[in-house]
Amino acid sequence: MSTATPTRQRYRTRIAATLTALALPLAAMVGLASPAQAAPAATATYTKKSDWGTGFEGSWTVKNTGTTTLSSWTVEWDFPTGTKAGSAWDATLTSAGNHYTAKNLSWNGTLAPGAAVTFGFNGTGPGNPSGCKLNGGSCDGGSQPGDTAPTAPGTPVASDIKDTSAKLTWTAATDDKGVKNYDVLRDGKAVATVTGLTYTDNALAKGTSYSYAVQARDTADQTGPASGSVTVKTTGDDGGPGPQPGDQVKLGYFTNWGVYGRNYHVKNLVTSGSAAKITHINYAFGNVQGGKCTIGDAFADYDKAYTADQSVDGVADTWDQPLRGNFNQLRKLKAKYPHIKVIWSFGGWTWSGGFGDAAKNPAAFADSCYKLVEDPRWADVFDGIDIDWEYPNACGLTCDTSGPAALGNLASALRTKFGASNLVTAAISADGSDGGKLDLADYGTAAKSFDWYNVMTYDFFGAWDAKGPTAPHSPLTSYTGIPKAGYTSAEAIAKLKAKGVPAKKLLLGIGFYGRGWTGVTQKEPGGTATGPAAGTYEQGIEDYKVLKASCPSNGTVAGTAYAHCGTNWWSYDTPATITSKMAWSKAQGLGGAFFWEFSGDTANGELVSAIDSGLK
Template sequence: MSRPGGRRAIALAGAATLAAATALLTAPPASSAEAVTAACKKTSDWGTGFDGNCTITNGTGSAISSWKLEADLPSGTSVGNVWNATKTVSGNHYTFANTGWNGTIAAGATTSFGFGGTGSGWFTGCKINGATCDGSTPPEKDTEAPSAPSGLRSTGKTATSVSLAWNASTDNVGVTGYDVYNGSAKAASVTGTSTTVGGLSAKTAYTFTVKAKDAAGNTSSASAPVSATTDEGGGNPGGGGDKVVGYFTNWGVYQRNYHVKNVETSGSAAKLTHINYAFGNVTGGRCAIGDSYADYDKAYTADQSVDGVADNWDQPLRGNFNQLRKLKKLHPDLKILWSFGGWTWSGGFGQAAQNPAAFAESCYNLVEDPRWADVFDGIDIDWEYPNACGLTCDTSGPDAFRKLMAAVRAKFGSGDLVTAAITADASDGGKMDVTDYGGAAQYVDWYNPMTYDYFGAWDAKGPTAPHSPLTSYPGIPHEGFNSTDTISKLRAKGVPANKLLLGIGFYGRGWTGVTQSEPGGTATGAAPGTYEAGIEDYKVLKGKCPATSTVAGTAYGKCGSEWWSYDTPSTIRGKMGFAGDQGLGGAFFWELSGDTTGGELITAIKSGLG
């Protein structure tokens, strides 16, 4: 989501601060005096990416004619460009081999190759020509398979999915993951002891088994099977839901001068089904107030108030909360959720995940505070990068998000709404692959996958690209960064379509110093924006830089040296058609103040959903 600081960090960490931990091997040990060794290190590191170099040393007494270096990278980290070597990739396993001219290394000589990467991880399990990179003797090969998983059981089901859980296997070295089978077909591979298998047919019996595996590739025998029959109905009924969820930001009442009354006067309130109030803080393992003045203290005059009645100095509740209460009186069917976290405060979820029950208790007590309990109908969790890197890096583990959402649902019960804003990174090994979103889906009413901010001027030199592409297209800078792949991957992970809302940005992303009108051009930096460089509201862009064409279902335009991409009423209607075809639960958007005073974009969402 767009917010102060941005959904993705734009400023780069200083490349000079390189920790010693970035070196795979800083120096070969004494035992490597007669071995071929390799030492790899990061030559620069800016948090979300790096440049690296590997030096291969021939410590033997004779020349070698070729070399091959192998290593693994963690999920969320990848190597792109490589120079002075060839690269092949299989999952997270990378192999670098000599080119035609640098395969021969004389005795005592060295050669090197370089590369650029994204993410914050680094190599593990380095091998050079089949031996360990530091020249040490490799451990004896592990040939013992893990024990078969026990206690396989169904923990929930819908018309299109079955949730499963099992007891952990044991292994002489360590279990690295589990393969889940639907009959004889592999349905999922996970690191935890639960998953949700999706894409199933309604009212159909299925039989599942699970096998454990270790780092050496040994696989256990199958668990005892468990059978489950999906519920009636479900599937894609030929159309989507009608949820229209808009974010209202508490800081918008300041510089933006956007208040709850504007939601009413723009006509947006009548078109909304839900408002997500952003943001509450997450700190000290607890939910906390984000801005007490804006939330419940700011006094509104009669002309600023939703109902034309001024606040009194001694009334028990003022601010946005009181204005939202008045808005709900005008629209009794409108539901309001309090969103906690966001890009800036997602770092607080790591501590919350250490005690999910205590976190859920604190959130419930705050949302249900007697002063404003009638205002809110539930909670929205905006943990944007669990077990991955964003503004900070989280190491809570692949099961942390699921456990936290289970605790929140248990505390809030079935009577309140529980939703979550989640990553839209559908790239291979990206943020979506390091967290159990499928398993956590059983605890949420719906997910808001943030299908925008895929591309932007944090890549200051470009290439220019639409920040919210509906589909992939030739030349897209990063595969998996589009709405179609996001929805497809979440559904494959077992998230029912009707629990997914399509995300729309009421703003654009832009570059300056651009000479090419079509996407893919180079730039010199972020285009100027009203509140933040590289970002601008739709209500400004429609006049400042009118769209001249579309790519991947998103509009773009070039005005002078600036290049902007954003959604228009026309492209939004197209995206709503996609949401309907996919059977999604509706759409959500970030955020209300970016629309025109007449609500052009929300009108397009409402009419597009039908």
């Protein structure tokens, strides 16, 4: 999950790979024409990236299509009555009634020929932009007065839904020059262009949800706004267990070493209000030694005595009771909150080296894990097992050469031993690059045996690159100037979907901490540094609960907050950015979210609250 030793918290040091280009999720890019004068040197393109019913995320991309540098940009558009834009990032957004104007910030206004910049906003209402202007001219870079783009077609209606196909029908768009054809968009990507008002998609997977929209092209090849979207789920089996639609997983990691220097105990889940807002706990970590699951920290796990004021139920431990420590406190927590399921997680950054031996005899490994998890002393505490192998057939703290099938073999053995009544899950890499970690193991086949994957979509960037450039450690999407193209949550999720992992078996990862540098003079991302910023437990990393007060966020990029205070620069998630990420997760059809880890939150659990409310 994150780097770990038995006695202190450490976080993963880095994700080392190159990710591929982002495939936008729910809508296609829509160029909006205007009756204004043409602006051939640049274009502005609108994307409705997600829509969660009560709101949506909109995005504009400005591209320099000319041969000279663009020194600044201003995008204007109109929304119909009932549709509004709210908070924006990477641009200054103002409005006059239904007319909106977005201007570049100081750091992203200059665009070299061929360069592009993206800014976004949260909005409400069903409408699409119209009358787009870029620096006073047309947003398509070439429309002439009177040549307008088509209107949006009607929202598609799905019918004849089968295991691997579905039929879509929609009402026509209108255009002053005539509609030529329609692009059919599946999960935001064009999958077909048709001249009629119907399309049957025959390239679908069983038991899988898809989002469809349609947009029209006119005889001048201008593309109009996308229609509303419809979600279609095919019939048939999608590969076994996993959270069902509507059953959003809200999972947090509880570390056994947190009871020491951090003074964070199971009771804190009660006093913070977090216990009522989660569905699952991953208890971290058990060790993997000699091809077997073993205890991680016996004292913290089942021997530490709790006083009455430290205990979940206010009852002190006695010297002769059969079970004490975190396990007993988790038992008391489950009695108080019976909806919570507890999963014992094995491995982690420090202890993943043992999985190589485990892969040599998966059945023996699974048997040892079952005997430990189902030990009569604490069998009622745990509802399953999680393996945090960093990383199968790839390098983490050590390098593994078990082969692409090793993860699937372990998963199959664990599922066979633990059965259908127990949860079997895994924490996995978020490296979606070509030839990267997600390509080195067969995550698609292994997913058939797992209930879900915890995709570690954080620690993309950090002060292990001591001189920077500064960058958010958990970007949801790409942005102009990202140090390593493709290091985003969206691309990791897209990669796994492409490998056949059902969306409902993917949980989005959130870090309850920040990554930071010092010696930074630039507020915006991309600045140079002299080294890692000081942290309470380790350089370059700090809990959200500390950063909230010591270095409040003053900017947002790619769905993640950042803060420049003094000479320090930090990036971390806030309740606001978590809310946006949860909306994105729901729009993607994911099974929910997880976070690392409870002790980084405030005393009143405001980050857990944001996850809970965002997934409802």
